[in-house]
Amino acid sequence: MKTKCIHNDLIFYLDNELSVEKKIAVEKHLEECADCRGFLAFLKEGIQIIDREKKPEVSPFFYTRLSARLDEKSETQAQSQWVRLAQPAFFSFVLLAGIYGGLKLGSNASSPKINQQVTSSVQMLNDFAAEPIESFLLDGL
Amino acid sequence: MDEAQLIKGIQQGDRKSFHILVETYQRMVVNTCLGIVHNKADAEDLAQDVFLEIFRTAENFRGDAKLSTWLYRIATNRSLNLIRNNKRKRFFQSIEETFIGGRNRTSEISENRADQPDQNITDQQRSDMLHRAMDRLPEKQRIAFTLNKYEELPYQQIAEVMEISLASVESLIHRAKKNLQEQLLDCYKKKCV
Numbered sequence: 001m002k003t004k005c006i007h008n009d010l011i012f013y014l015d016n017e018l019s020v021e022k023k024i025a026v027e028k029h030l031e032e033c034a035d036c037r038g039f040l041a042f043l044k045e046g047i048q049i050i051d052r053e054k055k056p057e058v059s060p061f062f063y064t065r066l067s068a069r070l071d072e073k074s075e076t077q078a079q080s081q082w083v084r085l086a087q088p089a090f091f092s093f094v095l096l097a098g099i100y101g102g103l104k105l106g107s108n109a110s111s112p113k114i115n116q117q118v119t120s121s122v123q124m125l126n127d128f129a130a131e132p133i134e135s136f137l138l139d140g141l
Numbered sequence: 142m143d144e145a146q147l148i149k150g151i152q153q154g155d156r157k158s159f160h161i162l163v164e165t166y167q168r169m170v171v172n173t174c175l176g177i178v179h180n181k182a183d184a185e186d187l188a189q190d191v192f193l194e195i196f197r198t199a200e201n202f203r204g205d206a207k208l209s210t211w212l213y214r215i216a217t218n219r220s221l222n223l224i225r226n227n228k229r230k231r232f233f234q235s236i237e238e239t240f241i242g243g244r245n246r247t248s249e250i251s252e253n254r255a256d257q258p259d260q261n262i263t264d265q266q267r268s269d270m271l272h273r274a275m276d277r278l279p280e281k282q283r284i285a286f287t288l289n290k291y292e293e294l295p296y297q298q299i300a301e302v303m304e305i306s307l308a309s310v311e312s313l314i315h316r317a318k319k320n321l322q323e324q325l326l327d328c329y330k331k332k333c334v
């Protein structure tokens with residue numbers, strides 16, 4: 001009588017990971033089952049792909065390419081470092097220049113304004129003096 | 142030059158030490174990436190990124206792990222990141238294709254295949270089948286399986302790279318093989334190759 005199919009043991013059979021008893025049982029079944037023999041051959045061919053494709057020759061220009069990338073990287077890094085330092089310095093300068101300019105403008109602009117305020121209040125005082133208070137109130141009506 | 146001297150040199154920005162490190166480990170790193178991304182050009186690009194990262198972050202290397210362990214860790218992380226990004230891109234592409242209509246990828250693949258001789262069709266199909274099956278593995282299973290099959294690393298070193306226990310590595314590789322076997326059996330039954 002044919003024993004039960006052993007599809008699930010075959011990958012371990014190929015890798016020689018079965019116990020002695022199990023290995024004997026698998027081999028016995030393989031003798032009598034063409035389907036399992038077929039799958040074993042299929043599995044073996046599939047797994048053998050790994051042996052064929054692994055450890056390929058590396059391109060002879062591997063290091064040359066890598067070295068160029070390293071140079072490129074350190075250059076851009078140096079550049080970005082310069083930019084990193086220069087950018088805040090530039091913006092600080094612009095900010096300080098702005099503040100200074102603002103102060104300077106402010107101080108220039110504020111002096112005539114104060115004068116103007118003084119004159120206008122003087123004028124108002126003068127107006128009060130010139131006009132009687134009753135007519136000023138009546139004008140509002 | 143031993144490992145410690147090499148690292149010290151790189152930490153001081155010495156290009157000669159870096160060159161030696163790259164020459165020593167480039168094949169290992171490319172192979173690891175290849176096992177995950179299945180494309181040599183992508184694997185070499187990724188390996189370049191790995192070495193650039195090593196050069197940039199050499200001062201962080203504490204020396205309590207082996208240099209190769211550190212390289213494997215960066216290589217697997219970067220490869221997984223590429224796959225995640227590609228998946229995301231494909232997702233958005235498929236949305237775009239659904240709504241706007243785009244180029245048909247299957248016809249592109251068959252056009253490429255048309256240039257190759259008959260013998261290579263089955264080889265290529267078999268390799269596509271295996272890659273598809275590997276790509277369907279959960280990330281941790283895929284990493285453990287790749288390190289074991291492509292780099293032939295012992296379980297102990299895989300445990301160090303992945304920062305997990307030896308028992309976890311055993312379990313991950315066992316489940317990876319079971320999953321692959323299931324997928325290949327499915328393919329065998331449906332005669333997909």
Ligand SMILES: [Zn+2]
Nearest residue numbers: 005006033036
């Ligand atoms: Zn059978």
